[in-house]
Amino acid sequence: NAGVTQTPKFQVLKTGQSMTLQCAQDMNHNSMYWYRQDPGMGLRLIYYSASEGTTDKGEVPNGYNVSRLNKREFSLRLESAAPSQTSVYFCASSERQGLGNTIYFGEGSWLTVV
Amino acid sequence: QKEVEQDPGPLSVPEGAIVSLNCTYSNSAFQYFMWYRQYSRKGPELLMYTYSSGNKEDGRFTAQVDKSSKYISLFIRDSQPSDSATYLCAITGANSKLTFGKGITLSVRP
Numbered sequence: 420n421a422g423v424t425q426t427p428k429f430q431v432l433k434t435g436q437s438m439t440l441q442c443a444q445d446m447n448h449n450s451m452y453w454y455r456q457d458p459g460m461g462l463r464l465i466y467y468s469a470s471e472g473t474t475d476k477g478e479v480p481n482g483y484n485v486s487r488l489n490k491r492e493f494s495l496r497l498e499s500a501a502p503s504q505t506s507v508y509f510c511a512s513s514e515r516q517g518l519g520n521t522i523y524f525g526e527g528s529w530l531t532v533v
Numbered sequence: 534q535k536e537v538e539q540d541p542g543p544l545s546v547p548e549g550a551i552v553s554l555n556c557t558y559s560n561s562a563f564q565y566f567m568w569y570r571q572y573s574r575k576g577p578e579l580l581m582y583t584y585s586s587g588n589k590e591d592g593r594f595t596a597q598v599d600k601s602s603k604y605i606s607l608f609i610r611d612s613q614p615s616d617s618a619t620y621l622c623a624i625t626g627a628n629s630k631l632t633f634g635k636g637i638t639l640s641v642r643p
Contacts, residue, residue, distance in 0.1 A: 423576075461635035462577070462621065509576050521567075522631065524576030 421445050423525035425510045431531045432500045440495040440528050442510030448523075450516040451493035452477075453485060455506040456527075462509070468493055469516045500532045536560055537624055539634030547642050552609040556622035556634045559603065563632075566598050567623040568607045571636065577621055581607070612641045 425442045432438055444451065453465040454477075464477030468487040482504060484496045493512075497504055508528045513520040539556045546552055554568075565584045569577035581596040583589045589596045595608040605624070609616055622634040 459635065462633040464631075511576075521579050521582070524578065526576050527574070 423510055423512055423523055425508075425525040425528050427528060428526065429529045431533060432497070433533055434501060436500050437496065437498050438500065438530075439497075440508055440510070440530075441492070442494060442525060443492045444510075444512040444523070445491065446512060446514075446523065447490070448512035448514050449490070450513045450520070451487065452511040452513075452522065453483075453493070453495045454509045454511060454524075455479065456509060457506050465495065465508075467516070497530075500530075502532045504530065505532045506530060537622060537632045537634045539622055540637055541635065542637035543640065544637060545640045545642060546612055548612060548614060550612050550641070552607075552612050552616070552639060552641075554607040554609075554620050554622075554637055554639070556605050556624075557603055558605070558624050558632075560626060561600075561603065562626040563603075563624045565625045566596070566605050567625075568594075568596055569621045569623055569633075571619040571621060573618075580620075609639075612639075614641045614643050617641050 423444045449470045452467040454462045456462050463479045466485040468474045471490045474485050486494045510525040511522045513522045537558050567582040568580045570580045571577040583596050586598050586600045593610045597606040617640050619636045619638045621636040625631045
């Protein structure tokens with residue numbers, strides 16, 4: 420019972436490099452999310468996808484792009500990485516977006532930009 | 534004023550202590566209240582949720598909501614070293630926007 424799986428778990432990038440964080444869920448959820456977590460800042464929503472075929476900006480979308488590839492997969496792309504994007508990234512999913520829907524998180528991806 | 538404020542911590546208590554973790558919120562439209570627990574180097578996992586004022590118990594854990602004061606709490610009775618983690622409150626309203634507190638790190642000393 421995998422839940423939400425994200426890869427890679429650890430990555431070091433040089434400033435200006437690009438990379439994609441992959442996320443897949445096996446719970447048949449409609450909604451998926453990307454968060455970043457920084458010390459003293461808590462969890463902040465980057466982008467979300469309420470349902471397959473839709474994506475919307477969250478609180479901190481600048482410097483990121485997303486793709487909802489299908490119902491299972493939601494990827495996060497850094498086109499030109501910056502040191503300010505050093506963070507822990509969490510993918511999450513819920514049955515649907517809305518009141519009372521539990522969000523399930525992946526294990527996290529630790530990204531360092533040097 | 535931030536929408537959700539959480540006591541910053543960290544918090545260290547001896548095993549067996551009663552722990553009280555608190556959050557305040559500013560938007561009276563918030564309706565659904567959750568507590569997530571996050572172990573080191575893991576993703577957050579839902580611990581408890583409630584949508585009404587009052588108390589909700591689950592084993593050693595009690596979630597309390599006071600909508601009139603816009604105050605939520607998580608109580609842990611007979612705390613154990615295995616309770617050592619970061620606890621995040623999370624609140625959502627009718628617009629479905631989920632807002633997290635910054636989290637408080639709890640350490641339970643054997």
